[in-house]
Amino acid sequence: MTDQQHLQAITDIKRLMERSSRFISLSGLSGISAGISGLVGAYIARNWLVEYYARWEAAGAHSNEDFQTLKFRLIVLGLVVMAAALAGGTFFTWRKARQNNLPIWDLTARKVLINIAIPLAAGGAFIAGLLYNHLEVLVAPTCLVFYGLAIINGSKYTLPDVRYLGICETILGILNLFFLRKGLYFWAVGFGLLHIIYGALMWWKYERKRTI
């Protein structure tokens, strides 16, 4: 074997080790589109809340029926926002994978998803418990903390920068505990703003050169 072949062998080894342990197709644009979904959702939720408090004010008494309707609408909105964020996120990542001729669904994609899903499922069950006990006020901080931890857990199998997003989300969730009832603003920052900032930074760092 020649020197050139030795070098080639080492390059192959490095590439395969990288490729089989990290999902690198995650696009910054995915973060931006998820962030926009989050902000739009927060805006709609804010309008509903303002309307709800205005009715309460006007009626002079708390209406349980109104509260139940609001709760139901907010849960549905949350699910729709999550679906929109996932769809946008998947689209841009699929696009990046295609541009780089990499499969979007492979060993590494599966690892990222499984490792994100475990803390996220725990968070979901935890939140179901909170709702059951009428602790709605704790839902927003809990979402952020579990989401942050889920991302930290998944970051081991994708771009390492994702870890910082997870840390920020977790800190934000804990801060939210000290400013209860401001959950919507924390959500707008956590699911909206942070995703947009993170996505823009990621795009700038990894994708800018290739698209221009």
Next chain:
Amino acid sequence: MNPIGNLNKIFESRIRLGVMSVLMVNEEVNFNDLKQMLEVTDGNLASHLNTLEENGYLKVHKGFIGRKTNTTYAITAAGEKAFKGHLAALEHMIKFTK
């Protein structure tokens, strides 16, 4: 120490070297994932996996997902040692021939 003596003949094949690289960083990988990662055909991969197994570098685990067979592969301690030795030899060759 003769560095050329340390280059492992078994790893001269790019596919075998590739399999070992993937298994160094993943606890357990199934046949289809290996195939996708290395971009090789079934038959080709299977014969290389056989060689690695015969040399004691791989542990093979045959399982089932539903009714479909799911064969997973993991590296053995001997395989890890051989791979690291091969890497060191490659490095050595490049350093000392320059």
